[in-house]
Amino acid sequence: MARDTEAIEREIEAARNRLASTLDELAVRADPQRLADNAKQTVMAKLNEPKVKFSLIGAGAVVATLILVKIFRR
Known part of the structure; x- marks a missing residue:
């Protein structure tokens, strides 16, 4: 027993x-900090892909051009 x-x-x-x-x-x-760090790393890796990076640069250039045209047309 x-x-x-x-x-x-x-x-x-x-x-x-x-x-x-x-x-x-x-x-x-x-752990919230670990989850946030992982999410940040994932986003940064995606943004550093050439296809995404150059698309964002192009979109930013178009927006900047449109803003400048609107400002100087006045």
């Missing part, structure tokens, strides 16, 4: 350790 009790206690302790490990991992994954 004593062995059964000890085995149960070891199983409970092992389950507690697994639960603590899982909770620690969830805390790391759900």
